[in-house]
Amino acid sequence: MWSKKMKNADVVVIGGGIQGLSNAYYLSQRGLRVILVEQGDLANGTTSRSDGDNFVCDAAPGFTTSFTTAAVKLMVELVHNIGYDVDWLEKGAVMLAETEAELAVAKEIYQAKIEAGVKVRFMDQKDVHDDEPNTAPDIPGGLEFQEGGSLSPMLLAFALGEHIKAMGGEMLRFTKVTGFGFDQDGAVNKVITDQGDILTPRVVLAAGIWSTGIAKLAGLDIPVTTMKGDLLVVEPGVYITRRKTMEIGYALVRNENSGVERKITPFMQQHGVGFLVEPTGSHNALIGFSKYPADTVDSNCRVVNAIARRAIRFFPCISDANIIRTYSGLRPWTPDHEAIVSETSIPGFYLCTGHCGNGITNGPLSAKCLAQIMFNEPADFDMSKLSINRFQNQQ
Ligand SMILES: Cc1cc2nc3c(=O)[nH]c(=O)nc-3n(C[C@H](O)[C@H](O)[C@H](O)COP(=O)(O)OP(=O)(O)OC[C@H]3O[C@@H](n4cnc5c(N)ncnc54)[C@H](O)[C@@H]3O)c2cc1C
Structure with a gap:
């Protein structure tokens, strides 16, 4: 357990896979105090059980092809800037x-x-x-x-982790999220873990296949x-x-x-x-x-x-x-094979999950776009396509 004193963060990111790490990376770059919580070690989930392709070949036409094309470009930039060997092979x-x-x-x-x-x-x-x-x-x-290339998702995960630490982010590994706290207006204000509580006005849920169960702890229904x-x-x-x-x-x-x-x-x-x-x-x-x-x-x-x-x-x-x-x-x-990168009905509670078979490629761009949503900035893409509302409207 931590000391009796609660931790504080501008944002808590749940999950140490490619989505959680990408979110923690771009939010740290904005100067936010980020705490990432991971129940195991980094890349404990699907991120270490995938291959690391970053191509647009199999993307569905329309929004997905445009988003993935930009995601591949961002990944190429990221692997060239990150300063770690991530087994990058750029041969198309x-x-x-x-x-x-x-x-x-x-x-x-x-x-x-x-x-x-x-x-x-x-x-x-x-x-x-x-x-x-x-x-x-x-x-x-x-x-x-x-265009595009392949990499080791595991090496990329640990490289992002090093950058997050260098920017002052905290990574609580072997720490499991077990609940949330809310203020009188229903906004999230606390993440409860098996090691102690973290006070925060913002949460990014990026827990891959575990997201559905964790969202339930906040009273949200998501179809992952x-x-x-x-x-x-x-x-x-x-x-x-x-x-x-x-x-x-x-x-x-x-x-x-x-x-x-x-x-x-x-x-x-x-x-x-x-x-x-x-x-x-x-x-x-x-x-x-x-x-x-x-x-x-x-x-x-x-x-x-x-x-x-x-x-x-x-x-x-x-x-x-x-x-x-x-x-x-x-x-x-997800039911339509597209990710969920979205705000929710709970103020301060965001989702970056359900990336199906393209989560490595689309991780960094999803995180960049979610930060734009979080801070009400003009978005690079029409993010309503990846909003959780597309499922809730169908119910
Ligand atoms: C065989 C295979 C091949 C693939 N190939 C590719 C590919 O070539 N290119 C591509 O782009 N994508 C590929 N994918 C898809 C990609 O791997 C996933 O979309 C991506 O890894 C999902 O990342 P994530 O961060 O959402 O989830 P994860 O990597 O699973 O991360 C979620 C994390 O949340 C943590 N967690 C869960 N519950 C809690 C809790 N209560 N408290 C704290 N932490 C918690 C978990 O331990 C886990 O580490 C492939 C997938 C598979 C299965």
Whole structure:
């Protein structure tokens, strides 16, 4: 426990994942006295169980593509300014079609991205194989996204933590939020933890999959659930491809908007299995992906096996690679697959959660935009799109 004296902060951020750390980072930059509360160590949750892609390829058209394009630019700036090695690899990404029907989808994605100002190239069968000879010979084409890169979310989390400390922010690790206090007008004025209380006029709830339970402690109902994903780690030093490569099915599965039938088994369909490979800065490669409702992070062997089979379909050389471990994470999921970056009906109580499969990419920009909401500044984006009201209006 702390000393009997209560702590004081201008803002308390709940959660030491990418969202909490990004919020604490940008609020500290504004000169606020920030306390971040984390029940475990930094990156205890989904942030350390993801891969670290920062691309716009699979973003839904419209607001999400514009927001993600700006988020990727901000991430590039951040990793160049942060002064820590976060395993950043800035080589763009490739999306492969498996069939002519998927190639038609690739053309549609290409057109929409060009109109949104995204740097993308359409690749025919020859382009794909010239670009990476390891690609299966019958792959008919794909897209090359020239901007964006990948990083280690864990390294980024700890780098942000160092900056927050250097700016005077306090990080209370292994400290669990258990309740809130309110003044006579209903505004939040206290965060209660298992180690003591913190007086504060502002709270940012950024607790990923735990946000729903913590919001309830404040009397708020928010629709964040869990959506599992599994990843395989290839032994170091095995060359598969030089940059992030995924199947067009990545966009189809993530956005559930296609009508195009993928050439996969019913089991794969049921578990949202598809192919991605991502070389990492530590000379491994990550192989994914899956997407299905579940609430444990235990690896599911059948899903892992299905992912491996799917990967070999696109890159036959993967059948010779040793997989040294697997891991799984739970995406903080929302009904419309968009994040919640929002004020709430409780004065001083803000939400930065539900970032689904894009929370690493969109973390820093979400935090910047939430600070604009908090201080009534002109917003860079129409943040009503990410407001909690979009769900409450539906009830
Ligand atoms: C397999 C997989 C691959 C992914 N790949 C990508 C990718 O390539 N690119 C991308 O952009 N996104 C990706 N994502 C999504 C991304 O990982 C998440 O959106 C993001 O990590 C969510 O971050 P967060 O800070 O909201 O949650 P978390 O990282 O889970 O942080 C929440 C924190 O809150 C803490 N907490 C909970 N309860 C309490 C409490 N009572 N008191 C104090 N602290 C508490 C937890 O311990 C946790 O550390 C992937 C996700 C998965 C599962």
